[in-house]
Amino acid sequence: MSQLRPFDLEALRRHLAAEAGAAPWRSLDELAGRPEFIEFLNAEFPQQALALDGEGVDRRHVLKLMAASLALAGLGGCTRQPEERLVPFVRQPEHRVPGKPVYYATSAPIAGFGVGVLAESHEGRPTKIEGNPDHPASLGATDAVLQAAVLGLYDPDRSQVVTQLGDIRPWSAFVATMEGVMAAQRERRGAGLRILTGTVTSPTLASQLTALLAELPEARWHQWEPLGRDAARAGALLAFGEPLETRYRLEQARVVLSLDADILGAPAHGLRYTRELVRARRGAGAGNPRGRLYVVEPFPSCTGALADHRLPLRRCEVDAFARALARRLGIAVPGADDPTLARHAAWIDALARDLRAAGGEVVVAAGEQQPPAVHALAHAMNHALGAVGRTVEHAAPVPARWEDEAASLASLVEDMQAGRVDVLVMLGCNPVFTAPADLRVADALAKVPLRIHHGLYDDETAALCHWHLPEAHFLEAWSDVRAYDGTASVVQPLIAPLYEGRTAHDVVAVLAGQSGRSSHELVREHWRQALGVPDFEIVWQRALRDGVIEGTSQPARSAVLRGDVATRLPPPASTATDTLELVLRPDPYLLDGRFANNGWLQELPRPLTKVTWDNAAYLAPATAARLGLANEQVVELALGDARVEAPVWIVPGVAAESVTLHLGYGRRRAGRVGTGIGVDVQALRTRGALWGGLGLTIRPTRRRHRIACTQDHFSMEGRDLVRRTTVAALADGAAHDDGAHEPTWNESLYDPYPYEGHRWGMVIDLATCIGCNACVAACTAENNVAVVGKDQVLRGREMQWLRVDRYFDGPLDDPALLHQPVPCMHCETAPCEVVCPVNATVHSSEGLNEMVYNRCVGTRYCSNNCPYKVRRFNFYLFQDWNTESYKLGRNPDVTVRSRGVMEKCTYCVQRIEEARITAMQEGRTIRDGDIVTACQQACPADAIVFGDLNDPSSKVAAWHRDPRNYSLLAELGTRPRTTYLGVVRDPNPALAKDRTA
C-alpha cells in the first residue's frame, strides 16, 4: 500500500451483490483484496515482521547479533537481585493492611458531570478505577475515559508548579499578588473581574462563586464547555419555555429512536443508558418490551452499531427527518417534507407506525450536536406519543447555572476586546484551544492585563497567561459534582497531590480572601449547611462510603409542552445536496482534546473506525469515489475562509456527502504524548457552525499521511466469525442464520484433561456489545499493558490483550455494524501450547492457558500457531521502566513484562487467585460471581460473563447452554474456552430490507 490508489468502488459493489447474504466483511481493503493487502496479511503476522527497522539485514549481521545476544543473555542471567528495603509506617493508619487494596468511592467529573467510581488503592496509590454500582450514572460500569484516569493522574507531563511568566513561584506568592488585585477589584465592585469555567455542577464551587459575585456584583462568571449542551437547552426553551433536563427510562421502552444522539456513548449518561437498554433486551419476552432501536446519524456511533435499524443521514437532514416524522405523528409542523427524504419515505412511515403502536413506551432522543429544533421536535414527539411520565421524564437543570455557553463565552470575549476586563481567571479550561475560531480568544486575551490559568496541563491557554496554577487531578482532590440526574456525590482524594495541584475551590477561595480554607473544609462546610441535618457527621461519612449523597437527585417534574411549539420552530436547516457537509464531533476518548496526553486513550482504537493516534476526514465510500480520493490521502478542507489539511479515511456507514472530523487533536501544548498528534480542526469550528455545516470544499493533494488503523491487524482468516439472527428467527428455534457451523468431528490426538475442580470459561454476548472499548482500556489498566506508539501500531505491534473487531454486514453504503471482542480463547487443545520449545505456555489444571513470562525466550512460535491472533510480543522494551510516577500506578499483582517476552490474556488470573484465597480463608469454595475479570467489570453492556463451567448453576454455564452460543473457528478443533453468543437483531417486519438475517 505504498502509493495512493482509490478503491474500485463498482467492483466492490458487484462483489457484494454477487455474494448477497455472505459473511460480514472486515474492511474495504479486505473486500477489495488488493495484492498489497494480501501481502500484508500473508506476511503471516505483520506484527512479526523483521524486528530490525530500516535497511535489510545480511547474514553476517545476523551472526554478529546472535553471538552478541548469546553472550549478553548469558551474562544477563548472572545478575543477583539488588538489595531491597522494607519501609513500614512509623504509625500505621487503622484498618490498613499491607498487601490488601482498599476501595474508595469517589466521582469522576467528566465535562462537568459526575460518574461514580470505586478507586482501588494499593498502599495509598490509586491503581485502578471501577464503576460504583450505587451511583446512578455508573451502575458499576466504567468507560475507557474513566479507566484511563489513573494514567492521567501519574502523567509526568502534568503541570507541577505554580508559574508566573514561566518562572516557578510559590503558591503564597500567588496568594499575595491576588490580595492586592482583589483589593483593587473590591473598590470597583469587581467591575474588571471575570471568571471562566467549564459547566459547573459542583454545588460547593457554585456556592463559592455565587458568594463571590454577591460580594462583587459587577464581576462576571462565564462558562464554556466545549462539549456543551447549548442545543439541548435551547430546544427545551423552545418546547417548554424553560430549560429542563430530559431523562429516559430505556428499560421500559418498546421503541427507541435516536436522532443523531449517541445515548450509549455520551460520557455523562452513556453507561447508565447502556445498562438500561441491555437489561431491557435481556429481559425481553413474556410481556417485557425489548426496545427496538432506530438510529439516524451521519457518522457511525456505538449507539448506531447496536441499532436494529440504522439510517445514515447527513447531519443537516436529521432536522428535516424529525419534521417529517413529527408530521406523521400528528404534530402540525408547517411546511412539507423535504424532497431529499423522499427516498426514505417508507422507512419513516414504518418507524412512525412502530412508534405509534408502542403505546407510549417510546423514547425519542435528540443528539447534542443537533440544532435546537430537533430537540424541540423530540420533546413534541415524546409528548404526542404519550411517553412523558412513562419512559421520558423532565427535571430541573443539573448545572448550577444552565446558560447558553457559546453566548456566554462570546460576551466575555467582547468585554475583553473592549478592555473591560482587568483580571481573567480561567478555572480548569483551555479556551485558547477549544473556543470557536471566530471568537479569536487568543487575540482578546492579549488585551487583559492580568490573566490567570488553572489547569491540569501547561497548555495552549497557560502559555498566554501571566500565572499558571496546576490543577489537582480528581483522584487527589476534594470536591463535589452532580451526575446527569442531579445526584450529588463527593469527590474524595485517594492520594495527596503528587505535585502542587490545587482545586478550583482553592483558587476561588483565594479570590474571596479565604485562602486559608482547604477544599476539604469548603466542601464539608457547604454540605453541612446545605443538608442542615443534626447528625451531619453520619450523613457525611455515609456519603463518603457510598459515593452518593442520598436524596440529591433532581425529582422528575411535569413539563407543559407549548401548544405552538411546531409553529415556533426556526425554519428548517438547508439540506442542499450540491455541497459537502462538515460534521464535527468530539473524539470518543480525547473528547475536546483534554485527554490528548493519555497514551492509553491515544492508542485505543476508535469505535468503528479502529483508527489510533490520529483523526482523519471520515468519508463514505461513495463520497470518496465521487471525489476520487484514496485512503490516507491528505486533502485540504475549506469551510468559509478556514482551511484545514487532514488525511482521508473511508468508513462504510458514514452518510454520503458528509465529512466527519473529530475535535481534540493537533494539540500544540499537550505534553510529550499528545503534542502534534493528529490534525487541529478547531479552525473550522465557528459559532455559526459549532458542530459543522454545509458548504465544505475538498481539494486533494498528492501527499499521504499514514493512519494507524488496527482493523486489519491480527486478522483471522475468512470463515463465519460473527453469527447473526433475529428475534423472530430465534423464537422459531434458529439460533444462527446458518445452522451448519459446528464441526461434526471432535477427536483429538491428546488425552482430555480431567478438570476435577474448577473449569474456567468466558462467554461474550455479541448481541449487547456496543464496541465502546471500555474492556480494552480496563484490561490495559489491570494488566500493566504497555503503550507502543503510532509507529509500532503501524507495524501491527499494539499490545492490548483484547481487541474489539469490527465487521460490516450488507451493502457498502449502508452496512449493519457488528463488534466482536477477541481475548485469548484459552483453548482446550491449544495450538500454542504444543509448539513452545521451552514450555513457557502450558495448560493449567483448571483449563487456563498459562503464559509464563520467566520461561519465555521469545521464539514467537506460539503466536504463529494461534489461529485467533491474540498473543502479543514485546518487540522492544515497550513498558516505561524508568519514569517514577508510572511505577506508582501499576497493578502490583501483575508482572511488568520486559522485552523479548510473549504475553496475552490471562483471564485475570490474579483475580482468580485472590478469590480463591479469600474463599479459602472463609472456609468455603469459590462462588459464582466471586471472580470478575477486568473486562467484565468495566463492561457497561454486561456482555462478558466469566465463571466455572463445571458448576451447572453458574451464569457462564447457562450462557454456554444458550442456543446462540458458538465457538470461534470451531472447525479447527481448538475447543476454545471463550465462546460467543450470536448477534440478535429485531428488525421491523415492515421494513423489507432485512439486514440481519
Next chain:
Amino acid sequence: MPQIFRPSTNTLSRVSIFGALAFIALFLWLLAVLNRSAYVTQQAVARQQPVQFSHKHHAGELGIDCRYCHTAVETSARAGIPPTATCMNCHSQIWVDAPFLEPVRASYRTDESLRWVKVYDLPDFVFFNHSAHVSRGVGCVSCHGRVDQMNQIWQASSLQMEWCLECHRHPEPNLRPREAIYDMDWTPPADPELGRKLAREYGVVSRTDCYTCHR
C-alpha cells in the same frame, strides 16, 4: 620413517577424551552447585539491619507471638513489617535510653520510617501469599526456620523454585494443626497419617500450575 604416534599416545588420547568429558561434567556440576550455593541464593547469610533487632530475644526468650508484629500474616499476601509505633509500645517504657534503640526513637521522633533490609526477597514475577499458607497449616518454621534462635535473621531456605515445588507437590509432610502454626518448637509426629488427615481437613491439594505463583 619412525611412527609419529607412539603406543603411549593411545593412553594419552583416552585420558584427554575422557578427561574432557569429565571436565565438562565437572563444570556443569560446579555450575549446579554454585547455583544452589549460598553465594547465589543468599541462604544462611545474615543481613545487617538498621537496628540490631534480635528475634532470638523477642520471639524466643520473651515469647512474643509472631503476629504481635507481623499483623497481616493471616489476612494478606504479606506478613507485614511492624510500624515504629509497635516497637515503641514497649520501648517507651523499657530500655528507653539504650543506644541500640536510638534509630527506633529517631524514627518515632522524626516520622521517618526505618528502612529494613529485605531478607526473603522473591523475584518480581513470583507472587507468594502468606495468608494462603498459614490458613492451610503451613507453619512459619517451614520456610523461615527457627527464627526464635536467630539473633540476626537469615534466609533459612533457598527460595529456589525446586524448593517451593518440593512442598507444592507433596504438601502433607509440612502440614501442622492450625494451633501450631506459630509454634517454633512443634515437631511432627512420626506417623505421616497426621499430614494426610490435615490435608483433607484443610482442603490442601498439590498445586503446581504455573499461574499459582507466576502471573
